[in-house]
Structure formats: C-alpha cells, structure tokens
Amino acid sequence: MSTGKFPTTIVTNTPVTQTHQPFACARTKIPTRQAIALISEHGDPAAEIGKDAAGGQNVYVRQVGEALAKLGWQVDMFTRKSSPYDATIVQHTPHCRTIRLIAGPETYIPRDELFQYMPEFVDALQKFQQKEGTNYPLAHTNYWMSGWVGLELKRRQNIQLIHTYHSLGAVKYQSVSDIPAIAQTRLEVEKQLLEQAHSIVATSPQEKADLENLVSRIGSIDIIPCGTDVSTFRPISKADARKQLGIGAKEKVVLYVGRFDKRKGIETLVRATGELRSKLEQGAEIDPQNLKLLIVGGSDPQEADGAERRRIEEIVTELDLHANTEFVGMVGHDRLALYYTAADVCVIPSHYEPFGLVAIEAMACGTPVVASAVGGLKFTVISEETGLLVPPHDVSKFAHAIGRILTDEVWARKMRKQASTRVHQNFSWTGVAIQLSDLYRYLLAQSLVGSGLKPVASSPAALVSKLIAS
Template sequence: MWGMRVAMISLHTSPLEQPGVGDAGGMNVYVLNMARQLARRGVTVDVFTRATRPSQGEVVEVEQRLRVINVVAGPYEGLAKEELPTQLAAFAGGILEYVRCHYLAYDAIHSHYWLSGQVGWLLRDLWEIPLVHTAHTLAAVKNAHLSAGDTPESEARRICEQQLVDNADLLVVNTEEELADMVRHYDAGSAKIRIVPPGADTELFTPGAESERSTERSRRQLGIPLHSKVVAFVGRLQEFKGPQVLLRAVAELFERDPHRNLRVVICGGASGSSSAPDTYPELARELGVQRRVRFLDPRPPEELVAVYQAADIVAVPSYNESFGLVAMEAQATGTPVVAARVGGLPIAVEDGVTGLLVDGHGATAWADALATVLDDDPLRIEMGERAVTHAATFSWAASAGRLAEVFDEAVALDLPDCHQRRAEG
C-alpha cells in the first residue's frame, strides 16, 4: 500500500467545499477524510474535481501526499448539478491533459457518485487500471423514498448507475443495507461489493473536557438560552433531509404544552429544487414556532462542534441516508440522536441505547420520540455517555485502512482479456 498512487474523482462537488451548502454534504466529508487518512498511510491521493471559481487555483496542496486538482469544465458558476452531464467529456479531457502534462501514472481510480463514475469508467479503460466506485446515493433508492415535493431522479441517472455497477472492478458501499439495495435494484453481483463503513473525526468531535461546561460555553457562543432544552438539525435544507419533519414535530410539542422550554437550532443551507433560503423560516412562521427556532448558516467542522455540544438531542429525520455522518458526529460529542429508521441510520444509532429510531416521518411519532428523550433527564444523560463509546468504534483511520485493503485487492485483480492482450503485446 505504501507508495500507491490513487486518482479520486469527485466531479460535482469539491471535498474542500463547506458541507451544508448547495450540493456539498456528507460526500465531501467522506472524500476529504478518507483521502487524508489514506495519505497518512503512505498513499498518494489526487482528488480531481470541477473548478467552480478562478480563485481556487489549479492545484491545492491539502497536506503531504494529498492534493485537490481543479479541472475547468464548463462555466465556473451558474451550472446546476442537473446540467453537469453535458460537461463529462470536458472534465475527462481536462484530467487527461493534466496527467499527460505532468507525466503522472496511477495504480487505481476511486470515483464518487455516478457522474464521477462515468468519467472513471472511461479513464479505467484508457489507463488500464482498476476502477473502484462508491455511489454514495442511488437513483432507485432515492425514488423509493421520495418526500412530498421532491423531484424523482432521472431514468438517465439510473441507467448510468447500472452501467457502473456492471463495469466497475469493485464497488464500495457503507452498509449491509446499501449492499442489499444494490443487489435488489441493480442486480449487482455481491462478490464484487465491499462494505467500508464511514467514520467520524473522534478527535475533533468530543464532549469537551467537562461536558456540562462545554455545553454552557457552546450555548453562550451561539446565543442559546442556557436552561432551555435544545434540539438541533445539521445538514442541507431540502425536503429529502427532513427539516420540515422536525419543524412539524416541534409544533405538535408546543400544541401539547405551549409553555415547554424548548429551542430548535437548524444549521445548514438551501439545497435542491425543493428548497429556497426562506422555505423553512416561512414554514416555522406558518406553524407558529418561529420564535423558538434559530437558523444558522453552515459552518466548518471546527465550529460545528459547538452546535452538537449545545444540543440535548440531534434530530436526523432524513428520508434515506447511506450511513448518517451527522448522527455519528453528534454521538461523538456525547449528544443522543433521534433519527429515522432508514438506510444506514440503524447502524449509526443504537436504538434505545445512544438514541431513538422513529418509524416513518409523521409529526406525532416524531413528537413522541423527541419528548421521550427530552423529558427524561437520566435517560438522555445515559444515552449521551453511551453515544461517545459507540462513536469511538467508528473512526476515519479505521475506515481508510479498510479502503486501502480494497485498493490492494483491486490492483491484484486479473486484467480483462483485452487489457491483458495489450500488456502482452
């Protein structure tokens, strides 16, 4: 593994972008942390992404053996994610030009999301090296879990994903459920699927030296009343992530008890066709809870810690999550999680131990679950303590170690016959 060179492809979003803004989210966190940990294991990683502003520069040296290469493909701004397929050829051409001009050679390609996978598939055949692909989300699964108002993923995307399932040398998924989804919806052969659970930065996300003082300090920093109960939501503001589920549940809690001392913090930016900057503040006003809800702009991990520490509960009401990085980060800080029982969240959250899992997205069920944890101080404290222990079993270093094994396995695979004949020729 030491000395291996890997080309990571993350076309539609750079790992250096702020999570919670636009299309930046858990995948950004995943790519950046995996790449960092691989680099620290001796793997040289180049992450190719599409340039979105000229000030980025062509190459960003992140740390030793890790850099991000910004490839010009289409206009810097004003290109929606739905329009990015028009730039696949330009993006692939930009990578080829950079590699040719700098005399680079890679041992493996790791593509992230279907757009990058299409480029990786082409480069795999040109460079005659293995392609490892991570889908992160799948069109068929998203369409099966659409929330009201969401636009279905296109059939074109599903076809492209099917091609990648059929042609990638190895497929990496987060959980057993994701493996099952890939087999069920895409007829994938399980023999070439590898499970690599994501991690959390357990050195950054901690309860703090003294948990109570950390909570008080974080609340003062964020301007949150010290003696309120606090529920936080962290993530992109779109229907699929479910902030509307939390707001409706909170409205029901206040209907039950108008004097409940509860505050809600929603940290994230508008994302997707179903969301605009004022969508959720307007919903809070319609529900009559606007005075109890505070909206925060997305923030880097070093500042996000304070949001988790200030909360009594972190809510993850998504309609699907391949794993649930927010849930894991929250637990690492000692904050219990109330999450939807979907996707990989039942793995990220131990139901009844580090938080609660909720069936469905109805306001009543969510209000009941939130009240159960908010109103039982001993239970909430115990869940928080167990959450730290649970999160400690997930680290990016361990995840990268498993991914490194996948790369080793991919490199050791027999070349396809056509590649073998070229090599022998």
C-alpha cells in the same frame, strides 16, 4: 453532512508541478508512494461545507484522502471547477491535494444538469495526467457521474475502479415526485458501475441490500462505513459548550445540522417541534418557552438552497415558532462540536440517507439521535441505545421520540455514553482509511497477476451520445 470548515490549506490558481508546488521536496523524499485518484465531480473536497451542494460527500472524500495520504499513498482528488475565482489546485497536506478541472462553465451547475460535461471532465483529467507525467492505476469514484468518468477511464486506461454511490437513484426516485430527465441515464450508469467496477464500497449493510435488490445481483460489494474525526467530535463539558454558545442551562435544545433540501425533511422536524410545544403547553415537566430548535447549516438565503430555507422560514411563521427557533447558518468546523454537545438531541429527519455522517458526528459528541429509519441510519443509530429511529415524514412520531429523550434525563445520560462509545470504536476516519487501503492494495495486486478483471460490455460514452440524441 457536516457544516464545518476544514483547516487552512495552501492554494494556487496555476497547475502545481513537482518543481513549483510548496511540498515538492517532501513529496520526492518517498519515491515509492503510489499515486491514486479520488474523483468527486461535484463534491469539491476543498469546498466550504454546508454551502450549495457541499455536504457529506465532500467531507467523505476529503477526510478519506487525507487519511490515505497518512498511510503512504499519494492522493490526488479531482473535482469540477465551479468558479473562476477558485484555486486550480489546493494542497491540503504534502501528499494530498484537490485538483479542480475545467469541464463546462466555471459556475455552479445543479447536479441534474452536470452529466453533459463529463466527457470534458475525462479529457481534462487525462491532459492533467499527461502534463504531470503521473499514472493512476486505481481510481475511487464518488457519486454516479464520477462513476461514469471512472468507467470511461477504465475503458481507456484499464485502471482498477472502486466506486461509492453516496446516493442511489433506485432508492431516491422512490421518495420524490419530481423525477428529473436524467433519471434513466443515472439508473443505467449505476447498474453499469455495480456490474463492471472492480469493487463497490457500500457504507452500510442496508446499502448493500439495496444494491442487490434494486440494481443488480452481479457485482463485488465491500462494506466499509463512513467515519468521523474523533479528535474533533468527542465528549466535552455540556455546560462549557452552552456557555460558549450563550445557551441557557434550562433550555431543551433540539438540533438539526445540514443543508436546506426537501429530501432532508426539515419540514417534518419543524412541524414535530410545533406539535411537541403544543403538548408541553398542555402541561408537562418542561416549560414550552425553554424548547429551542437550532437549525445549523445552509447558505445565504440568496444562494442555491435559499428557496428551501425561505420555505422552512414560512412554516416557522405559520406555526408561530419564531421564539423557539434559531437559524444559526454555517458553522466553522472548530465550533460544530460545541453545537452537538450543547444539544439535548440531534434530529435527522431525512427521507433517505445512504449513511448519515451527522448521526455519527453527534453521537461521537455524546448526543442522542432521533433519525428516520431509512438507509444507513438504520446501521449507524441503534434504536433505544444510542437514539431512536422513527418512520420518515411522520410528524407525530418524531415529536414523541424527541419528547421522550427531552423528558427522561437518566435514560438520555445513558444513551450519551453509549453513543460516544459506539462511534469511537467503529467509525474513525483512520479505521475507514485502513480498510480502504487494504482493498486498494488487494485490487492492485490482483491486476498484477491478471485476475479479477471484468470486461466492459460497451463504452460508457455511448450513454452521453444517447442523452444528447434524445
């Protein structure tokens, strides 16, 4: 996930119609635009990135939506309204908007408690369609609960359904000790999606393998990676970036970007930093006082992720790392590239990442990455060429890998160039949107000739009834 903010958008607290919306004229100039729905029930595309549950999924949906609009689609992105103070509709560009539907209380609700409100979400989406007179023959859903919404819409309206998991329960539950009550329902929905959606978009070969090995051998899977804004995340002068951020030229900067969540492995990074500092104190070419850990992202300590932030702060105190650590907090999108560029290494110690947007943002800026050898990170990071991959949770190996990059400037300089080249050649949002657009058009063409459709064995609504009854 990225912790930046998107550019200013036009918002309204009342439903925007063809008559009243600011871009109505621009929209009606191209009557041939096909409307499609991107559904992200908890990952609000218009949210402030890095706060509470806002992370990589929000970035993905927003960036894909805007890029698809540039390719000629009318893109409506549906999410759940989590605050009465949030605008009902946010118009990002003339042909791309976020629509917040009321489904349950208008307040933040943890993801594991949201599923019970998904029937309301479906009803609200259909009422919106009817009010606007808009037909969505295709929906691209994101995360398993949005996928459930898609399955229900497919049953009612026979839409073309494309799904991106963003996180796979069958993998996630292997790495956590506290399994939520919703786990079995999630696993059932994820299996239904693979077997019944018209296409699953996996963001890496590793995710496709996980789906086939852990979920089901039945299903159509296309590999289309995530992307990054290569116009924002690009190589710039490291000296200029440090000057703007007030970072000294001699400091060795280790960077973390992301929200506070145990699964992000921040504890591993903090302990690795402590171990590395101890080694430097024993004699090395780097002054241990110049070792700097910057933790960028997360929200206020009193917000939903505040408990994890406080836990990390306690570990910093335990290891006496206050002089070496700075909690930067949330950073605007326009300044995030400065932090990537100013850093000597960006560390992604996650226990699991289906893709890992931070990795390609950092590499796009020419910053080597040390990442856990899990999920999509094994696809985005080429070990020994654009960074290093190490086992998750392994404090000593993280410390060693970070130390290697910090102490070998010639090798690090070579990696910086290779990292930037890899991202700019393979991971632009425009390129991602072109692949998705081609997939959408293929599936819509299939629907017109009546091929490629898969029957829904049973109503996905039965899972809600099952959950309520249990």
